[in-house]
Amino acid sequence: MSLTSETSTDLLDDVFRLLLDAGASDLHWSDGGSLHLRVNGFLELAEVPESVSRISFDELTTHLIGRDNFATFVERREYDGARTVLGGSRVRINVFFKRGRIAWAVRLLPSEFFPMESLGLDLDICARICELKQGLVLVTGATGSGKTTTLASLLHHINRHRREHIFTIEDPIEYVHESRECMVSQREVGVDTASFHEALRSVLREDPDIVLLGEMRDRISMDAALTLSETGHLTFATLHTSGAVDTISRIISAFDSMEQGQIRERLATNLKVVITQQLVPWTNREGRSLCAEIMVSTKAIRAMIRDGKERQMLSAIETSSDEGMTTMNKSLADLVKRRLITQKEAGLYSPDRDSLKRHFEVPQLMRSV
Template sequence: AVVGRLAHLPKGMVLVTGPTGSGKSTTLAAIVDEANKNRKDHILTIEDPIEFVHKSQKCIVNHREVGSHTKSFSAALRGALREDPDIIMVGEMRDLETIALAMEAAMTGHLVFGTLHTINAMKTVDRIIEIFPANQQGQVRSTLADSLKAVVSQTLFKRVDIKGRCAALEILIATPAVRNLIREGKTFQILSSMQTGKKFGMQTLDDAILYLLEKKMIDPNDAYSNCVEKAKFLKYLKKAPSDFTEV
């Protein structure tokens, strides 16, 4: 429900993150689909390759494929800003230039969705800042604090109750308190903001995993190996862990 609401934001940057194969593209496609059905805007998607084709519904949707329509994500993004889209979906934000352009687009009134290969919200914020040279990082913190709206980090689990998979979502919403932490370089405190920010729709990865575990949807060993605070999950294991995950 929280993820669906992100499709209705007027502007800003929303990042969907997670390792390869965690279902980022599927989540992003669902958000774009929600916008397409409910808004009257111009959506531009930039992918390598195009994974989901969205037919224009209430929105006008244009697709750009890196390699065939454009030489890189950053070139496509620069071109996109000239076409005046309302919503831009960037398949992958791999490099400094693409990230800088995405933030600029978000700051100038566009709603930007993008993906990164980071495993949680804190690491996502750090990754964006650290890709820039040290002398620019203060300014980048400020720009990121002003442009970021949310980070959704996905971890995919094999289901044990039925056939298929399910995703545990860590959700960071950029509240004024979170923006201040980003601006002041206190990203290590973001986790506690997420723990106390449930009323804003935030949840930590561990909370999401715990929910799936208590619903008996996932294997306790999978939960243990993917969680952050291992001690919390020990009681669900049938036998003590025999590897180094508890170190």
């Protein structure tokens, strides 16, 4: 069956409607394989729409990503992109080969920005971040932990309350920010710039005030983030790390040993906040909650970074709740106390199960009463 542009749009809409109707975050489908949806963190088998089942998967993929992109995909064996579907919903698309067959991984992006109040993060910390004039803010965590959503919410708030130039380098653009009080310039790698590194080289000449770099993948992007922060810009970036300690170590280790002393000094001076987050499914599978570790740059934290004493940071975070800091275990324990997850389930997401147990121990004084 040969597809017209109009027909292909209708068929793709049938597929994407599965995501919306199921309240799913992700869709996974491969040529000749089953279609799965991820709902509240769990994969569920879904039925392929009959209208689509008669269409060649190659042809459907061609219409999903475009004919020119399909030719490039066949050559490179990978494709990353984003598009608007169903009249306004936006999806992030990864197309790849597995065992010689084409496969899709599609993530549905919320059609509206989450208000900061609904993120599940400390609202005071979010407000303080949005008021920063300069410095580096890192949002870290595993794939699918909501990093992009958190950053989009923060930028959306800034866009409505400040009069500055927000500049982003993204691969691909996921959330589209229209200029409000701020002027917003979003550049997509492969569309608006040849490469991430090319965009980094020119960003300072484009008069930004606030810069979103996306993921810091290597030494070059980490150095660029520090340089932007040093030169008076509020800079946002992400890392796939499991906590503040891991984040600091990852950045330092990306540089040669001869440079690491200088990098520690630059990081201590410019790093403002590290938020590490994960989305934890509820016991009843009816939703998920965001759990986070938050580290704020204080005099003590800055000294630990300079002196290479990252291992002491977790203790400092635990005892600095008055500064807005919190540990992942404290966040998990709060979910248990709210009866959204069990203590056993909390242990599956805990970076330190022994430490987590202490949140549920009855103090000796209370046991003796």
